[in-house]
Amino acid sequence: MMTRHTRSEDVALRRFAMCVMLCAAAAVPRAQTQDEFFSADALHEVRLTLSGRDWQALKDRPEDNTYYAADLQWKGIVLRNVGIRSRGHVTRNGLKPGLRVDMNRYLSEQRFLGLTAFTLDNAYNDVSLIRERLTMLLFNRMGIAAPRETHARLFINEEYAGVYAIIEQVDRAFIARILGDAEANVERGGYLFEYRWVRPYGFEYLGPDLEPYAQLFTPQTRDTDSMSALFEEIEELVRAINETPDDRFAEAVGARLDLPLFMRYLAVEDFLSETDGLVGEWGLHNFYLYRPQRDERARLIPWDKDTGFSAVDHPLDYHLLDNVLTRRAIAISELRQIYVETLIACATLASAREPESLDPRGWLEREVDRAAGSIRAAVGDDPVYPFSLEQFDESIEWLRDFARRRPAIVECALGANPAGTPSACAPGATDAREK
Amino acid sequence: MGYCRICPHVVALVLTASAANAQDSSGVTLRWRDHPSIEAGAMRLELAARVESDMRLATPSIGRDAAELRWQSPRVELRGRLTRRVEFEVSRDFGRDAMWKDAYVNVRLARLLEIEAGRFKIPFGRETLTGRANLDFIHRSLGASQLAPSRDAGVMVHGRVLGRRLSYQAGYFDRDGDNARTSQAFGARHTVAVRVVSEPFRADADSAYGRLQLAIALAGSRVDRRLGLRGRTLLEDGVFFERMYVNGRRLRLGLEAFWTAGPASLGAEYMRVTDERNGMGFRGDDLPAAGAHAWYVAGTWALTGERKDGWPEPRRAITRGGTGAVELVARIEELHFASASHPGTAFDFPSLESLNSNADRVFTAGVNWYLTRHVRVQYNFAIEWVADPNRSPAPTAGGRFGTAIVRLQLRV
Secondary structure: OOOOOOHHHHHHHHHHHHHHHHHHHHHOOOOOOHHHHOOOOOOEEEEEEOOHHHHHHHHHOOOOOOOEEEEEEEOOEEEEEEEEEEEOOOOOOOOOOEEEEEOOOOOOOOOEOOEOEEEEEOOOOOOOOOHHHHHHHHHHHOOOOOOOEEEEEEEEOOEEEEEEEEEEOOOHHHHHHHHOHHHHOOOOOOEEEEEOOOOOOOOOOOOOOOHHHHHHEEEOOOOOOOHHHHHHHHHHHHHHHHHOOHHHHHHHHHOOEOHHHHHHHHHHHHHOOOOOOOOEOOEOOOEEEEEOOOOOOEEEEEOOOOOOOOEOOOOOOOOHHHOHHHHHHHOOHHHHHHHHHHHHHHHHHHHOEOOOOOOOOEHHHHHHHHHHHHHHHHHHHOOOOOOOHHHHHHHHHHHHHHHHHHHHHHHHHHHHOOOOOHHHHOOOOOOOEOO | OHHHHHHHHHHHHHHHOOOEEEEOOOOEEEEEOOOEEEEEOOEEEEEEEEEEEEEEOOEHHHOEOOOEEEEOOOEEEEEEEOOOOEEEEEEEEOOOOOEEEEEEEEEEOOOOOEEEEEEEEOOOOHHHHOOHHHOOOOOOOHHHHHOOOOEEEEEEEEEEEOOOOEEEEEEEEEEOOHHHOOOOOOOOEEEEEEEEEEOOOOOOOOOOOOOEEEEEEEEEEEEEEEEOOOEEOOOOOOEEEOOOEEEEEEEEEEEEEEEEEOOEEEEEEEEEEEEEEOOOOOOOOOEEEEEEEEEEEEEEEEOOOOOOOOOOOOOOOHHHOOOOEEEEEEEEEEEEEOOOOOHHHHHOOOOHHHHOOEEEEEEEEEEEEEOOOOEEEEEEEEEEEEOOHHHOOOHHHOOEEEEEEEEEEEEO
């Protein structure tokens, strides 16, 4: 038997239906994206919940890579049973542990916005906490694929655990983002290596045996493949760097390594006065090497850049001659030209004022202020920040000063002597390194 | 939702299904017993379909806090006989996981010799070779779903001798089956497989051992610097042993025993796989082979007394006012991956932990309720224990977790 509704009942029914739909819409969290997760527009809040005993064990033994199960929460998204472990090299500590968060450590299909992992970097040695974020930003603006990075307040078991940098992991998901899914294929994708510092090294040839290269380049993909598949091409690259005659250097090495990209990478590091990168104080350090599946030419991906902005008058030829590859590459006019042009592009971008604005600040200084402004209050509350807020402010002021003065110093140095020292262009700035 | 559109039709077909038989004046016979079929002379066509829905109950220890309802991909099969000697089958899954399943032609030259060509199951593993509608459990055992090869394109000779006391299958296949590959892993090539099945007491069918079946199967393939097999938990929530690159010969060995007596059955299988890793060391030296083995023992008992033969026909279907057939099932099993060595571990890749041996052990108990010969409800509860909790989906529960699942299966 059909029921007849009165007009008022119909209206009430419609309202009820509308209410149900609105409630349902409100209950379903809006789809979030990776871009929102790495957005620098706001300070994020990341929450990890795990057994108190596990958290204490992780802090007690920060040198261990033991994974612990935790629940991850960000903006209404909750992931159960993610794996977290201590991470870092010299920054590993039990007071404010750096963390790697793996979504699929225990649940093989689990992803977070398409990511399989990300890093929560304690930036323990960086008073400003933002050097790496600024460095990666400049790499990306210069067209060199680098991990995305922003900052978050981290809560462990609902207790504030400090300000951390959220860093995109350099892994298959990263490779898929920058080079497409085919490169990230599990079985036939490219080879991704993390450079592992064991001693000062600058691409000297280590002989035909593959073990010395395995000691330096740790496979992150295809890590159970045959040793020859993994390391023969690295051995050939290093041999070519060392043994190819000058007149064939660009061709022979360029067939195995994207040399123009390498020169741009080097220029960004040098512009930012990076002292622990390709030509830092201790030889090669802090990068990934990726050998694509469809292109024989390997490329570098920056990593762990928390030692930039070290000196406003940092010489452009600093340690350049100590590394076989940089020494031979810079001697080739076409490659040197790319290096110089990239330095000028960095300087131009860094000093670029906002169009139609009275703001005298250049792009880099504005980014310093934006990053520092977003985290300052959280740094003040950080229970395990190893410095004072005054030291934080001083460090930010250092970065501002670097951002203001470095472009002109680099341009001056390049104008006077493309491979010369900028100290002559920065009176009084010699050895001006942050204490 | 494609499933929902066809579900009412399938349900209607099932509910109205009854034995039907009609013959027109041209000699074409239409029948409907288990499936609709049409016969004209020697030619026969059968149409079969299957729809399933699974309700997986919450398992908080592996992060599943809520129950989950999922329609499995519906399958449609067309099979039959073209002439007295030529048979065929084509089947396809539709929906989310749309793919061709079987597509083959079988030529019956004699009882001793039949030739099958196309895409079908590689002869290895009794449970793998059993159709899904006739499985006693909702999920195949770990070995059947991960070590046995399943379907591939190839050609096979098969036949039986000694009055069915001995049968054989031997074939060549292009690759080594759906279970060995994924969308990103190729698997092996050039598989040669042989399976011999014996029913030694078949002549004395009334004896206690009359329906005892024993079998042995061997399959060899080649893997050319490809990823090997991996260990996944029963419902594929976690990977307890990651696949590694292998290079060389892949060898599978399978042993089977199956026995039925009235309403009860008992079955067991053992299988092992070894993958060579030739020339993968620093100086092109061979690495020790990688290996895995699996076994299970399973039993069933129809409480309502129906004779065990796949999907039993209920003596008193609910459409005739009865309660249907009720069957209890239980299975215990293990999938074990042996430790592997790798020269890279001297330099911290891959991690030693990931190469250590690991195993998944599962005990499954359940009830199958056959409402009619077209409708079945299955309930399975599985307790699973991964030996290394840190490579399990339940690290905080010592690698142990329970999973409950209910399946509604309709077939025509």
